[in-house]
Each structure stands twice: as structure tokens, then as C-alpha cells.
Amino acid sequence: MDAQVLSKRTMAEQVADLLRQRILSGALPAGTPIRQEPLAAELGISRIPLREALKQLEAEGFVTIASHKGATVAPLSVAEIEELFQLRLRLETWMLGLALPRLAEADFAALDQLIAEQRAPDSLPRWGELNWRFHEVMYRPADRPLTLKMLKRIHDNIDRYLRLEISLSAGRNRAYREHEDLLAHCRKGDVAVALDLLERHIQQTANSLIDHLRARETAVAAD
Amino acid sequence: MDAQVLSKRTMAEQVADLLRQRILSGALPAGTPIRQEPLAAELGISRIPLREALKQLEAEGFVTIASHKGATVAPLSVAEIEELFQLRLRLETWMLGLALPRLAEADFAALDQLIAEQRAPDSLPRWGELNWRFHEVMYRPADRPLTLKMLKRIHDNIDRYLRLEISLSAGRNRAYREHEDLLAHCRKGDVAVALDLLERHIQQTANSLIDHLRARETAVAAD
DNA sequence: GTTTTGTAGATTGTATACAATATTCATTTA
DNA sequence: TAAATGAATATTGTATACAATCTACAAAAC
Numbered sequence: 001m002d003a004q005v006l007s008k009r010t011m012a013e014q015v016a017d018l019l020r021q022r023i024l025s026g027a028l029p030a031g032t033p034i035r036q037e038p039l040a041a042e043l044g045i046s047r048i049p050l051r052e053a054l055k056q057l058e059a060e061g062f063v064t065i066a067s068h069k070g071a072t073v074a075p076l077s078v079a080e081i082e083e084l085f086q087l088r089l090r091l092e093t094w095m096l097g098l099a100l101p102r103l104a105e106a107d108f109a110a111l112d113q114l115i116a117e118q119r120a121p122d123s124l125p126r127w128g129e130l131n132w133r134f135h136e137v138m139y140r141p142a143d144r145p146l147t148l149k150m151l152k153r154i155h156d157n158i159d160r161y162l163r164l165e166i167s168l169s170a171g172r173n174r175a176y177r178e179h180e181d182l183l184a185h186c187r188k189g190d191v192a193v194a195l196d197l198l199e200r201h202i203q204q205t206a207n208s209l210i211d212h213l214r215a216r217e218t219a220v221a222a223d
Numbered sequence: 224m225d226a227q228v229l230s231k232r233t234m235a236e237q238v239a240d241l242l243r244q245r246i247l248s249g250a251l252p253a254g255t256p257i258r259q260e261p262l263a264a265e266l267g268i269s270r271i272p273l274r275e276a277l278k279q280l281e282a283e284g285f286v287t288i289a290s291h292k293g294a295t296v297a298p299l300s301v302a303e304i305e306e307l308f309q310l311r312l313r314l315e316t317w318m319l320g321l322a323l324p325r326l327a328e329a330d331f332a333a334l335d336q337l338i339a340e341q342r343a344p345d346s347l348p349r350w351g352e353l354n355w356r357f358h359e360v361m362y363r364p365a366d367r368p369l370t371l372k373m374l375k376r377i378h379d380n381i382d383r384y385l386r387l388e389i390s391l392s393a394g395r396n397r398a399y400r401e402h403e404d405l406l407a408h409c410r411k412g413d414v415a416v417a418l419d420l421l422e423r424h425i426q427q428t429a430n431s432l433i434d435h436l437r438a439r440e441t442a443v444a445a446d
Numbered sequence: 447g448t449t450t451t452g453t454a455g456a457t458t459g460t461a462t463a464c465a466a467t468a469t470t471c472a473t474t475t476a
Numbered sequence: 477t478a479a480a481t482g483a484a485t486a487t488t489g490t491a492t493a494c495a496a497t498c499t500a501c502a503a504a505a506c
Contacts, residue, residue, distance in 0.1 A: 068496080080369060291467050
């Protein structure tokens with residue numbers, strides 16, 4: 001039996017999950033104001049649990065709350081996105097270095113499976129989730145749960161911007177190839193090469209996203 | 224005029240600050256259950272803003288909330304404290320490397336001032352704050368605001384345990400000497416030595432705290 | 447015409463009241 | 477005696493109602 005399913009979840013928790021999904025999926029893009037009364041009415045609840053959900057999402061970096069003014073979907077500046085990628089670089093190379101010697105055959109099999117799922121034709125809406133799970137499986141043996149939680153938060157915040165760019169499929173195919181390459185070298189236990197590939201993978205992702213965002217920025221400014 | 228002072232702060236914010244202070248000062252030690260009704264009554268408010276404050280503190284890592292069971296001051300395991308120190312090591316050496324070439328004379332003066340304050344006889348209750356400000360001034364020129372915020376959170380969570388050990392004054396004096404040493408080499412612009420000293424400073428702090436905690440743990444277990 | 451002021455409406459913040467869940471402890475049963 | 481049951485109590489979760497604050501726009505002052 002799954003305890004999560006059985007345990008009565010609170011309204012605030014369910015609402016937080018729902019809104020998080022809407023933000024990650026792009027249904028609520030950055031900057032969207034969140035009015036409490038209409039949203040609570042739509043969800044059929046009062047504003048109290050909604051406010052608690054918003055506080056939770058604020059802590060996760062998805063929402064900005066200004067006293068007496070309300071909540072909006074948090075925008076990330078290009079500088080902040082760059083910083084998040086730099087954090088990923090530092091933390092993930094550390095984690096992979098710790099985890100690599102402890103990766104077992106079951107982990108490699110799971111990673112193969114995830115790459116296959118990512119390549120499936122209808123996987124696009126689950127791209128962010130599958131991408132994170134790939135990285136998570138690699139880092140979990142490092143046995144650093146707080147760091148892993150931090151990394152998930154960083155990934156999620158990046159992903160809602162990456163989504164725009166990854167739908168173009170060119171970057172997506174590159175990411176899959178890099179995952180395969182990285183996995184192959186992890187299997188061989190080639191630590192130095194694996195860390196180098198991971199570093200480049202993160203760098204590449206950062207560069208293509210930031211180029212894309214800068215292009216959009218100037219396009220918007222030219223309007 | 225200071226906008227912060229003028230802006231009307233919400234009850235939830237004030238309560239969060241108050242509780243955070245009580246937790247950091249040790250007035251509310253780890254594991255203490257937080258009952259909403261009595262606490263709200265003591266503060267002269269309703270449970271609604273108190274609940275929002277608790278949600279905020281949960282996000283900051285100071286409080287654990289279990290549905291329908293209530294909130295407690297979050298305990299940190301020795302393993303989690305070790306992980307937090309390892310995160311500090313990675314993030315702070317990175318930050319100092321970025322910041323060092325950009326540290327100006329005004330920064331060095333501020334750091335001198337902070338060491339002097341730390342050495343003042345009545346500074347013990349402000350130890351955590353002064354210690355963080357010393358590190359913060361060093362890292363701020365790195366211009367990585369998200370990382371800086373993350374580090375503050377880590378420092379605060381460590382500090383409420385460090386407080387127990389630092390009151391013994393032996394470790395405190397060691398910390399001050401290490402700060403002075405580190406500052407001297409930063410002034411000289413000696414990057415390699417400064418990074419090495421910072422690394423050792425964090426390691427030393429971690430070791431003495433963890434030894435202390437392990438000793439207490441076995442002492443308690445022997446009860 | 448521009449800026450300032452003031453008021454009405456919209457929106458958030460919080461108190462109160464009630465519902466849902468968990469805990470405690472006396473009672474029963476094996 | 478020990479485990480199981482269940483009602484009484486305590487505690488948290490949420491709806492409703494009201495207070496405080498902000499926003500937008502019209503009127504007044506310069």
C-alpha cells in the first residue's frame with residue numbers, strides 16, 4: 001500500500017501541486033498575476049488554503065508575493081538563470097564525482113530506460129520530469145539528500161524557461177546525445193571524462209537557453 | 224528614509240521574524256513542538272498569520288510541519304550538518320574566488336570593524352550574526368545574489384547548533400584568529416592561500432562542532 | 447496642461463467560527 | 477496482563493466575515 005495515496009492530503013498541498021504544475025507546464029507564464037478570490041472560486045475552496053499554497057510556491061521560487069499587492073508567477077532574469085546554471089555546474093559535478101563509484105547495474109539500467117522514454121515521440125510534455133529523473137538517478141548514490149533537493153528546485157526553475165527552447169527539438173536531440181555519451185563513460189567508470197562531459201552538457205544547455213532568451217529579449221524590445 | 228521601516232509589515236512577517244529569532248537564539252531548541260492556539264494567544268493574534276509564519280519558517284528549514292499533527296522546531300541530524308558544511312565548502316570557496324579580485328578598501332575596512340566587534344566582550348549573543356556578516360561582506364562582490372541567499376540560510380541553520388559549542392570560547396577564539404589570518408591574505412591578494420585558509424576554516428569549524436555533537440549524543444545515549 | 451488630492455472599488459490581511467483529523471485514556475476483550 | 481476498541485478531548489484545517497491597504501480615476505488646484 002502506498003502511504004502517500006492513503007494519507008489525506010490537505011487542500012493547501014493539493015492546490016500547491018496544481019499551481020506548480022501549471023507554472024512548470026507554461027500554462028501560467030512568468031509575470032502572470034495570481035488573484036486570490038477568483039482562483040479560489042475556480043478551485044472551489046476558500047482563500048486560506050490558497051494563500052498557504054502560494055507561500056509554499058514562493059519558497060520554491062515559483063511565485064513572488066508582495067504584501068497587500070498580491071502574488072505573481074516569479075520571473076527570472078537572464079542573470080539569475082546564468083547563476084542557477086553555475087550552481088548546477090558546481091553542485092552536480094561534485095555529486096557525480098561522489099556517486100560515480102557507487103553507481104550499480106540497476107542504476108545504469110534505469111538510466112537506459114529513461115533515455116529510451118525521452119526519445120519516445122510523445123514525451124515532449126514530460127521533458128522536464130524525464131530530464132530531472134535522469135540526473136537524479138545519477139546523483140542519488142552520492143547520498144546527499146539536502147543537496148539533491150536543492151538541485152531539484154534549481155532544475156524546476158530553469159525548466160520552465162528551458163521548455164520554450166526545448167520545444168524546438170534541435171536542443172532536445174543534442175541533450176539526448178549528451179546524456180547517452182555521459183552514461184557510456186559512467187559505465188566505463190571513467191571519472192575524469194564523465195565529469196568533463198557533464199560540465200560541457202550543463203554549459204551547452206546554459207548557452208543555448210541564454211542565447212535564445214537574449215534573442216527573444218531584443219525581439220520584444222524592438223516591438 | 225528607509226522604505227523598510229516605513230512599509231507596514233504584515234503580522235505574519237513579524238511573527239516569522241520573532242520565531243526565527245527565538246529559534247536562532249536557542250530559546251526554542253530543536254524538537255520543541257509549536258502549538259498554534261496558545262502561541263497565537265501569547266502573541267495576541269489569530270492562528271491565520273501564525274500559520275503563514277510557520278510555513279515561511281518551514282521553507283527556511285527551521286520548522287517541520289506535519290499535516291494534522293502540527294509544527295516542531297526542525298532537528299538536524301549530524302549527517303545533515305555535515306552535508307551543510309560540505310555545501311558551504313563548495314559554495315564559499317567558489318564565491319571567495321570570484322569576489323577576491325573585486326574586494327575594495329571599503330570592504331577590508333568593514334571586515335576589520337567586524338572582527339573588532341566580534342572580539343568585544345559582550346558580543347556573544349550576536350555571534351551568529353557577526354560571523355555571517357563577516358563572510359557575507361567577503362562574498363558580496365562575487366555578485367551572485369541567489370547563492371548568497373542560499374548561504375545565509377545554510378549559515379543560520381548551522382548556527383543554531385554552533386551556538387552550543389561556540390559558547391565555550393575556545394572555538395570562538397580559534398574562529399577569530401582564522402578570520403584575521405584569512406583577511407590578511409585577502410588583502411595581499413593571495414588567492415591560493417586565501418582559498419586554502421577558507422577551506423580549512425570551514426573544515427575546522429565543522430570538525431569541532433561535529434565532535435561536540437557526537438560527544439553529546441553518546442552522553443545522552445548513556446543516560 | 448500638469449500635478450495633486452480625494453474618494454470608490456478592488457484586493458489582500460486577519461479574526462472568528464466551525465469541520466476534520468489526531469490523540470488520549472478509560473473500557474472491553476482475548 | 478496485554479492488546480483492541482471507542483468515546484472524549486485536543487489540535488489542526490478551512491470557510492466565512494470583516495478590517496486594512498492599495499489602485500484607479502475623477503475633481504480640484506496650480
